[in-house]
Amino acid sequence: MKMIYLNIIIGALLWSCGQQANTKRTEANSQTMEQQQKELAAGDRIELFGGYDDEPRYLQNPKVNAIQGTVLKFIDSERGDKSAVIELDNEIVGDSLTTNIVVIFARYENQNWSTPGPVHIELHTKAPELHVNMHEPKGEWIEAAASYKIL
Numbered sequence: 384m385k386m387i388y389l390n391i392i393i394g395a396l397l398w399s400c401g402q403q404a405n406t407k408r409t410e411a412n413s414q415t416m417e418q419q420q421k422e423l424a425a426g427d428r429i430e431l432f433g434g435y436d437d438e439p440r441y442l443q444n445p446k447v448n449a450i451q452g453t454v455l456k457f458i459d460s461e462r463g464d465k466s467a468v469i470e471l472d473n474e475i476v477g478d479s480l481t482t483n484i485v486v487i488f489a490r491y492e493n494q495n496w497s498t499p500g501p502v503h504i505e506l507h508t509k510a511p512e513l514h515v516n517m518h519e520p521k522g523e524w525i526e527a528a529a530s531y532k533i534l
Contacts (some may be wrong), residue, residue: 421533423467423496427454428534431469431487431504434526441504441525444476451534452485458514464489466514467496468507477523480506486514486522487531499532 423429432449433439442450452471460466466488474483490501507522514521 420497423454423531423533425454425456428452429454429469429531430534431485431502431529431531433528433530435528439526439529441475441477441529445473450475452483455510458486458511460488460514462492464492464494465496468510470510475506475525477506477525480508480523482506482508484508484510486511487529488514490527499530501528502531503527504529 428451430449430451432442434441438446442448450471450473452469455468455470457465457467466486469485469487471483471485474481475485484507486505486507487502488505489495490503494500503524504526505522505524511521
């Protein structure tokens, strides 16, 4: 009989601890979702990372896990959405350009700037006024599947 009571008490304690952990996890997830809902804007600090390769070429010279920069402005693109012009903290090296100015643009139609997601990256020597599509870049296209997050 004592063993049954002991099992009930242990079970109640485990259930209580699990409920508290779930509450903390839900609160943390809610904060993350709120942070992700901020729309990217001029002046925001961002981080670019990832890509098709495990070690994307744009993060190799010098070798880093991510690059950071500031959103200078948004420009219209040929497909009717906005591309973000970013001034990086440090220059990156491409095939034909070494620069600290990049344009990031949404990988998918109807993708918006309020949820971090995959972006294309192009290198530019100066901030362009209009962004043409990736099939006719004015700069050097370097990545199709990078990610960004607002810092």
